[in-house]
Amino acid sequence: MSLISLRHHEGCALCPTRGLCIARDLSEASLGVLDEIVATSLPMAKGEYLYRAGDAADAWYVVRSGVYKTIVDTADGDEYVTGFYYPGEIVGLEGAADGRFGESAIALGSATACAVVIANLPRIWALGGDRSILRLIAEHERNEKALRVNMSQSRAEVRIAGFLKLLMERTGRLGFDPTCLAMPMSRTDLASHLGLTLECVSRVLSRWRRSGVIDTDRSTLRILKPDALRSTALHLAA
Amino acid sequence: MSLISLRHHEGCALCPTRGLCIARDLSEASLGVLDEIVATSLPMAKGEYLYRAGDAADAWYVVRSGVYKTIVDTADGDEYVTGFYYPGEIVGLEGAADGRFGESAIALGSATACAVVIANLPRIWALGGDRSILRLIAEHERNEKALRVNMSQSRAEVRIAGFLKLLMERTGRLGFDPTCLAMPMSRTDLASHLGLTLECVSRVLSRWRRSGVIDTDRSTLRILKPDALRSTALHLAA
DNA sequence: CGTCGCTTTGATAGCCTTCAAGAAATGTGG
């Protein structure tokens, strides 16, 4: 299936992201069946591939812990970061389009993911899990769209503020402090994903650090003035 | 369900986009059942809403004919175009995230769409249509991601060329001439979707028209030098 | 024929990219 080792997974009942995943609406009894269907990856180290572009896509994944990035290679050799994925979020759905992954997924640090094998999906329908999966996919879709709207803004400050705002929402949904963001990605990855140069990203973050809007501590970014960030980002009507 | 009138639909067997939709992998017998599950909208006129932001999202849609745009309203009053949708493409999937549409869908001209009622999905699973739906969703996902990668480019020429390149691919998939693109949207809508000003879009298109790369004829855009466009757009490795 | 909306074209200013170099952090070998 892919490069990573899978094992019988640790159990949805104990999963920290259970409330966000397929298990969300299932009964305790159904959880046991889900445990037989879903496979969790062994803990992956920084830089390890969950799958590579071109691999057969027999499954897609839900992040259980850690953060993954997805990348595509450009014709001139460097890589383009298409997304960052946090616990409870879907990775690799696009592979089901033609049975091959079009991008590669890489762990940004210690991380685990659960494989949802496509061939097993009918068993999940039978459990009544279709609504959960559809909701998970729809949330993914909404998130992707919000990112795209944000990306189409041309000013760097708006893009970065919007990205951080979305990250705050995703972090809050996980039950963590939304003002303390886990950002294990490099400036280069971040810039690539935002479609900016790393110098520009660095400049904007430095400016915000000097004005007390944020505080950066290597791999975590603390939001000191959330409202300042929110007012910089694009506002959508309720 | 929404603002539009639905009627028992015209039959998947006769649908021009049958090969792209849920019906793709179904047997003739199953098609008849699908006809009972899916509802086609009455022909909609330019400007009509398929659904509005805030409406209950009991279904999502597949475009049968024409083109739709989806929009969100910004806090300062104007609208932002989040997508254009051609026959065989999914609209409104994001509504399933919380049961309410977060954006509005509007016909750009005479158009029809088929409603896939979420409550009926188990009946489609039973037909063996789950694989088709997943593939449809995955193609949608892949398309969205390609658009986002394209959008993150900062140069206007690259963004516009990439958008046209994607539109060529989508048009070709429908069985139409990929060098003759249906573009019923206004320059304002196009610019909004691309995250550029309409002046900038106009300038780039004028430049390409003068250099013989394209030819614009009101609502259709003819590509005269596809390679010139492809080389301007972002290249991804195979 | 005139009005109105949409599109095209023009000139200036602001922002981001590019090129370049220095600072900080990370990793490695002694």
Add this chain to the structure above:
DNA sequence: CCACATTTCTTGAAGGCTATCAAAGCGACG
């Protein structure tokens, strides 16, 4: 544990591209 090499991040200055403001051309429609 420290010194050194390498990578990553930050800062600076100049140029290019897009946004903005402004106005003219074009088409649709009454």
